[in-house]
Amino acid sequence: MEFLLLGPVQARLVDQPVHLGARKQRLVAAVLALEVNKLVTTQRLMDLIWPEAPPPTARGIVQGHVSRLRITLAGADAKTVSLTSHGAGYCLRCDAGRIDVHRFHTLVQQARGSDDDTSRVALLEQALGLWRGPALADAAPEETRLRLTQALDETRLLALEERLAAQLRLGLHHTIIDELTALAAEHPERHQFTGQLMLALQRTGRVSAALQVYQDAKRLLADELGLDPPDELQRLHLAVLRGEDDGTVPFSEVVASPTPRHPPATLASAEDSDEQVAGLLVPRQLPPDIVDFTGRTAELARVEAVLDKDISGTPVVVAIDGMAGMGKTAFAIHLAHRVAERYPDGQLFVDLHGFAPGVMPISPADTLDGLLRAIGVPTQRIPLHTADREALFRSHLADRRMLVVLDNVLDEEQVRPLLPAAPRCLLLVTSRRRLVGLDQARPITLGAFSADDAVAMFTQIIGEDRLAGESAETIGEVVRSCGRLPLAIRIVASRFRARPAWTLADLAQRLGDERRRLAELSAGQRDVAGAFHLSYCHLDADQRRLFRLLSLHPGADTDGYATAALAHISPACADRLLQDLVDVHLLEEEQADRYRFHDLLKTYAAEIVTAEEPYDTRRLAVTRLLDYYLHTAAMAMDAVAPYEKHRRPHIDPIAAPRQDFASEGEALAWLDAERANLLAVAEYAARHGWPTHTCRISAILWRYLQLRAHSSDALRLHNLALQVARLHEDRINESHALRDLGALYWRLGRYPTALDHFHQALALFREHADKDGEAYALSSLGALCLRSGRHSEAYDYHGKALALFREVGNRSSEAYALNDLGLVCQQSGWEAEAMDYHRQALALFREVGNQAGAGYALIELGVVYHAWSRDDEALDHHREALAIACEVGDRNLEFEALHDLGVTFHATGHLQEALIHQQRALELASRLNQLDDQARIHDALARTYRDLVLLDQARAHWERALALYTQLGVPEAQHIRVTLQAL
Structure with a gap:
């Protein structure tokens, strides 16, 4: 078949x-x-x-x-x-x-x-x-x-x-003229057909017809693209005019033969060539300037500043790099026109086809051949060997002020033989690679447009009249969908301009579908996906594989360890490949060792990985990545809170290389850097079939999110874990999520919701005989009872929790229970009993190495000392707690220390000191968005302003405290109401 x-x-x-x-x-x-x-x-x-x-x-x-x-x-x-x-x-x-x-x-x-x-x-x-x-x-x-x-x-x-x-x-030119005529008309963008038709016509004696083909092609390029014919066609046109066709016509060598061959040429000595300097041409090869060029003000200014100040005696080489579609050629052409008058001896422009569809990159020998011809060196005087051509080219530029633009360069080797030695020359090089091997080059990397420049370019192409009445938000949405990539913006703007029936909302809707976005960013020869594909095809197999797999990462960025896990390679190999992708602008490295995709490149890579990697391979790679994040997060929390290791889920070791944390600070730094990725991983796992990973990440991170007071992140993560656990009827993980949500709602002042979650968690913990979890729920219910003034119930809950924590041997939680019992005694007026509980708690916290817990015990001891009018000792305890808070990064502890320092300074008559600490506490409470803390500090500030006889400020703070306490539904609201009536 x-x-x-x-x-x-x-x-x-x-x-x-x-x-x-x-x-x-x-x-x-x-x-x-x-x-x-x-x-x-x-x-x-x-x-x-x-x-x-x-x-x-x-x-x-x-x-x-x-x-x-x-x-x-x-x-x-x-x-x-x-x-x-x-x-x-x-x-x-x-x-x-x-x-x-x-x-x-x-x-x-x-x-x-x-x-x-x-x-x-x-x-x-x-x-x-x-x-x-x-x-x-x-x-x-x-x-x-x-x-x-x-x-x-x-x-x-x-x-x-x-x-x-x-x-x-x-020599079959007679037989192919009709076919070439049709092909050149059907594919005007393929200059090979045009050049071949010119050669065939010339060789049949139809020179005028060959010249007319060139003129037609030139007119079409100018009308539709605003460009001049490429160098090869221009050289062929000159050869036809001169009647040259002895097999050495450059176009026939570069294009008409799949393997360029260089026939013998007469070698010219340097002395012979130098005698022709006076008769050399003054080329003007720059393509037309881009009439709607936008932005890049800082980059243009940098180059012009170099030209203004350069006294080095060497030619200036500027290497312009950036990802596909970033506008490197447009930038180089615009820059060249801005500075062209500084180079009166001529401007040369060559497209080296480093990244061009269906065309081999031009060799240095062929490029030098074209450059020598462009400055007027006769064909018979162009040497055969590259080194001789290089020497001849440099000799002719030695005393001239010339500007050379080498566009679309593949690598350093394609450029190095073309570097002029003349001190008054400027060489502009564009490439998708970072040409780090050109030691003398001054690099200019073009990134995505700023939001303002992207909107400006879009508006300039379309015209302000067409955009009249359109909202700035919709324009911003369109350019964001384009990734602020100049090529994408130009394609979209040109398409919108050509479709008068479309509104901007129509365009935004078409671009809003990420699955179709790359298809929308294509128009004729302009194609964002095609431009990306050329860069992708120039990678080796390992680089292509990593590029594809990186699109599976659900987060915004990655590092070497996560990449190694994803691709199942060593961190050293991952680092090398990541740097390779950065060098060719398929990845961005905005900060050291953190790598991310441009949005459109990630969309392209996602299409490629779906097309080229089997489903099982993709799922296995994602599983390795999720396992890496889960395991490393557990290790980090073991360093941050080793005393709570028993409460976190057990995570099996992974085979992939992993980071080790030498200190709590290193672990917190990793968690801070990876927080967004960890949340993205948890959400991805929930949606795509790794529910256990979601629940475990939630259970591992709850203490970190509490320490750093990332309340919105915690709310999102713990709710997600609860949904996943219930969907899969996972009662154990459901109880953990309820516990963590209850603690969060407690801190946010949503007491009825917290109470409901803790009661549900308590029932589930008892159902699967988790005594540690049961004790935690009891302790939390005790804290809620205390907050609502139900001291006897609070004491009972905390006492039961303490007994259970001791039964299971949880020393750190035992210390928290002791501290909580001290709080109940403190608020019941039993200061001596409170002091005893807090001292026991402090000793136990220090024994198990829980610094944050020790800080909370110090706070409460300071409160008792203040109640006993031993304010110097109270201040010492609060200052020590503040130092611990800053050291471990616990923002809730920091607030408590600042608040109580303010209260103590106020009581001792140091009102300005009190005000300084209270204002810092208010700023922190506002950032943490914890209503109870905000209410307490507004009340404290009001008292300080009252004693400073600043009654308007005092009233404003009490009114804010009243609103917050009323919202929380706690007894303090009535007390503040009475105070305001008496003011």
Whole structure:
């Protein structure tokens, strides 16, 4: 059986057609044949059949198409063709030679390997003869078809160019003029066809027709793109004008031959060449300036400042780098026009095709050949060898002030032979790579536009009239969807300008669908995904694999250890590959050892990983990453709060390399740096089938989030864990989430909600006989009772909690229970008993190494000393607690220390000292968004302002305290109300 994809999708057995079904089923067959003997995932088939949004039954529909195809193929040719199922997708198994696409590729490769042009033509004609029309012509909508066949179509055009080039070399120019005329008209963007047509016309004596072809191409480029013809066409035009065609025409060497060959040339000595200096041309090769150039003010100023101040006696080399679509060429051209008058001896411009579709990068030898011709060196005086050309070029620039722009450079080796030695020359180089090997170069890296520059560019292209009445928010949304990438903004703005029926809201909606965004960022030869693809294709296999896998990371950035876990490689290897991707601007390193994607690049990488990595491989990589974050977070919390290790879930060691934390400070620094990633990982795990990871991350991080007072993060994470646990009927993790949410609601002053969560948690802890959890819930219920003035109940709860903590041997929690019993005694007026409990708590906290707990015990001891009018001792205890709070980063403890220092200073008559500490406490309480703390500090500030006889300020703070206490529903509200009435 044969599969025919180069035209309408068909299958044949001998000469009989095999019916492949309706359109969508033929698309499934075509994709499986394109990927013959490889796994094609069900998800990829769904994405291709329904690019907008698959229906709920999509997976079943795909299974139905595959089932029918399997029956058809088995009935037609079961011996040589089979369609097999695997967990993640399907695989068509047969000899690739039975599929015309693969026969086409084989013939093209054979032609390229041939040294004989006659054989090359025959093989390429056989390959091109397999095409019966556009590939996959009737199997998919045009957008999907192009997505599948873009590379294939490009290979066909390259094969055409190579076959025509071979025919030119064989002297068959008469026979191909009609074909070239049609191809040049159909593909005006492919300058190879234009150049080949000019050569064929010239060689048949039709010089005027060849010149007219050039003029037509020049006019088309100027009208549609505002560009001059490329260097190759300009040189060919000059050769036709001069009547030169002895096989050394540069265009015929660079384009018309797949392997450029350099025929013998007459070597010119340096002395002979120097005699021609006076007769050299003054080239003006810069493309037209970009009329709507926007932004880059700082970068332009940096280069011009260098030119103003440079007295080094060496040429200025500026290496402009940035990711694809960042506007490097536009920047270089605009900069060149701004400074062109400083270089009266000429301006040279060469596109080196370092990253160009279907075109080999131009070698230094060929580039030097073109540069020498551009400054007027006769063909016969251009040396054969690169080193001689290099010396000749530098000799001619020695006494000249010239500007040279080398655009689209692949690497340093492509540039190094072209560096001028003349001290008054300027060389501008653009590349997607950081050319760190050019020691004398001054680097300029172009990043994404600022928000203002992005809006300015969008507005300038479209025109303010068209945008009249549109909201600034919608414009901002559009440029954000473009990732503030100049190429993307230009594409979107040009498309919007060409569609008067669209509103900006229509455009924003089209760009809002991330699955379609890259497809929207394509217009003619401008294509963001295509630009990214060129950069991707220049990576080696390891770099490409890592680039793909990094898109699976659910967070905003990554480091070497997380990357190593994701890709299953060593941290050293991960670091090297990450740096490689930074060097080619496929990753950004905004701070040392932290790496992130540009938004559009991540979207592109996500499409690539889905297309090229099987589902099982992707899931295994994500599992390794989630395990890494879970394990490392547990290790970090073991360093921060070792006394609570028993309360955190047990995490099995991982095989991947991991970070070790030498101190609590290192662990907290890691948690601070990874907080956003840990939350993103937890949310991703909940949505995509790792529910246990979500619950464990929540249980591991609760103390850290409390220490740092990240209340909104804690609320999101613990609620997510609760939802996941209930969905999966995981009663143990449900109890932990309820406990952590209860503690959070308590701190936020939402006492009824906290009470409800603790009662639910208590019931679950008792259900699965978790005595430590039961004790924690009892202790928390005691704190709530105390807050509402129910001292006897509070004492009872804390006493039961203390007994349970001692039963299970939880020494740190035992200390907290002792401290809580001291609080009950303190508020009941039993200061001596309170002092005894707090001293026991402090000793126990210090014994188990719980610094934060010791800080809270010191606070309460200070309160008792203050009640006994021993204020110097109270201040000492509060100051020690404040020092501990700052050392361990516990912001709640810091607030308590500041508040109680303020109270004590106020009581001793040091009102200004009191005010300083209370204002710091108010600022902190506002940041923490904890209502009870805010109410307490407003009350304290009001008392201080009253004693300073600043009654307006006192009233304002009491009114705020009253509003907060009323909202909390606590007894203090009535006391404040009475105070205000008496003021």
